[in-house]
Amino acid sequence: MPKVKTSSIEARFEPKCGPVDSAYVNVNDVIACYNHLKKLNTQKCVAPSGLGIAHFCYAGKAEVTGQSLNPKGSSSYCRDVASAVLWSVDHCTRGDQSVAGFNAAGGNGDLIVGSTSKSYIGSK
Template identity: 80%
Template sequence: MIATTYLTPAILALASFNVVTGAAIDSIKTPEVIPGPGLPSLKELGLTSADLYKIGRPDSSVKESSGDDSVKTSSIQARFEPRCGPSDYAYTNVNEVIACYNYLKALGNQNCVAPSGLGIAHFCYAGSAEITGQSLNPSGSSSYCHHVADAVLWTVDHCTRPDQSVAGFQAATGNGDLIVGSTSKQYIGSK
């Protein structure tokens, strides 16, 4: 009985250590998704960072309903001259960009706004990735966040390299004046 009383605290301590280190390992595998200024928090949406990573890679087609209730599928169309990169420094982990895509898609018709004066809006951060917006209109512009997500999806589909890094720019599908960047945080910060 004496051995049991001495072993129990040791076993509990080891079990607690495993729980703490397991949580730390999970946080390493799942970087935090951080909404940009003025956008709803994950808590307000009833989501967690882990949820956004678990959703995974999105389907790159948009379903449209016609009058006869049949479903057609069409690819997302470019609204400006999209581009990948432009440099190796811009590339970041594709799974982190996809987590931000899932966040922006969840916002639906919430407006994602790019400021006037060619300023850069910061829509989402995940790990080393950042989703930004910049208006081609000096007065600023906005689009539904799910349209911003469509631009992110274009980049994922067209700019992901074999090493699973991605970077690129595309216009929001609802507003050709709002250019969406899917890049490394260091790339945008270096401008």
């Protein structure tokens, strides 16, 4: 079996829905955040160092957050954050039109984007 160089292994994040009922929020609120972030295009959406949580968007009862898997922080274009939000909308929306999910920003496995209710994150 050939050896795999560790430098050739990329950071990977397995997208997830949920994880609990309290994370779910009306899909239209999350779509409003998606549209806002997509319009920001190449503006940077930055997640802080020290595993802190960035608050990228609030709409209705929804919140889009970001957290870096890199302790030094990370950033992506906001349009790439929007692509992670769209994944949650497309893959995690339930029959009652509520959604919650987490995915890496497009092209950046270090920036994890959450599309959840504000109450799940602890925002008001």
